[in-house]
Amino acid sequence: MKKRALVVCPGRGTYNAAELGYLKTHHAARQDVIATVDAIRTELGQVTVSQLDNAAKYAPSVHMTGDNASALIYACAMADFAAIDRERYEIVAVTGNSMGWYLALACAGIVDLAEGARLVNNMGGIMHQHGTGGQIVWSVVDDNWNMRPDKILFVNYLLAEARINSEIRVDISIRLGGMIVFAADEAGLKWLTERLPKDDRFPLKLMHHAAFHSPLLNHVVPMARASNLVGDFAAGDIPAIDGQGRIWSPRAFSREAIYDYTFGAQLTESYDFTRAVQVAAAEFAPETIIVLGPGTTLGAPTVQALIASGWRGLSSKADFQARQQNDPILISMGMAEQRALALS
Structure with a gap:
């Protein structure tokens, strides 16, 4: 069968x-x-x-x-x-x-x-x-691939903060399983790099990628x-x-x-x-x-x-x-x- x-x-x-x-x-x-x-x-x-x-x-x-x-x-x-x-x-x-x-x-x-x-x-x-723009990836799961509520809350907080900052544009590009892919303009990419907590792999800026799946591609x-x-x-x-x-x-x-x-x-x-x-x-x-x-x-x-x-x-x-x-x-x-x- x-x-x-x-x-x-x-x-x-x-x-x-x-x-x-x-x-x-x-x-x-x-x-x-x-x-x-x-x-x-x-x-x-x-x-x-x-x-x-x-x-x-x-x-x-x-x-x-x-x-x-x-x-x-x-x-x-x-x-x-x-x-x-x-x-x-x-x-x-x-x-x-x-x-x-x-x-x-x-x-x-x-x-x-x-x-x-x-x-x-x-x-x-x-x-x-x-x-235009680019993408940054950040993990929101633990080592056993379970979602971390604290990281999800932090993502929501970042997006709310970005929305009231007229100097940057940051959106969620892709919800990718245990990762969030952000889309941002150049100022937003710099801002995310400074704000996102770092580990041995993340946040990861993707090479040769634009701000896919965001208003930056209107x-x-x-x-x-x-x-x-x-x-x-x-x-x-x-x-x-x-x-x-x-x-x-x-x-x-x-x-x-x-x-x-x-x-x-x-x-x-x-x-x-x-x-x-x-x-x-x-x-x-x-x-x-x-x-x-x-x-x-x-x-x-x-x-x-x-x-x-x-x-x-x-x-x-x-x-x-x-x-x-x-x-x-x-x-x-x-x-x-x-x-x-x-x-x-």
Whole structure:
């Protein structure tokens, strides 16, 4: 009997030095996906994802910029999605983090592979050229991945303080499981760096990231709409859960509505990845969560979101690790020792 699976799509920042060669290593036979993305890049005179993935050395100034990173991540994730064994898994829903919403659209069949690649490439270029501000990540969980109420209160206090300070702009960009991703202008980034308590990892300023999912990107909306067509959107084949926890069921929505969200609120309002995962898990009852590659950073936030909602009695990091031993509830395709579990 097939296992019911929720697929989670990664966002920006997941193709790093450790992922160089991901396509070559895992998808040498998946030329349909790679060639589709390469063709769109070639039309525009851009370096292809094949060339980027085959580079002799990882270069942050090349591989991490929006115009290149977005297409690379799309190609890797969509090749992973195509490689999932459909005889073993019934994909009941799909969601994603941030840019992962665009990937979710393609996985769900709301846009086809080529249109998804074009959308991602368009948005990556727009963000690279016109994105403003930046992002800072801060953890709000303890060592066992349980939410800390004191940290949640502190975040709310910071936001209230920022709202009355006319010299800065600070918003929540993403609720990312056990982390809060802040979006801010340059003054706001400096202010957050000074105000947020520090440990050995956080607060972490993300390289080559704009103030995604905040009003600081209001000016990007008309550019996004001018570069992407409503006619590219279709009825879909698999339910998709967006960054507000809304379910877009196949043939149960208008393409104008999903277009308006994708190139509207999805750009300028907070993206609640935590809620998206929780809604998907509650409404579609998956037995397995499959996180597409590249990278391995989205596994922990996904599990943290599930712990926060008590999904299937999940209560802590230790509880999760114990359950993973025999019959994994989460498969991270970016991890060599786990990806085989998703393949035929």
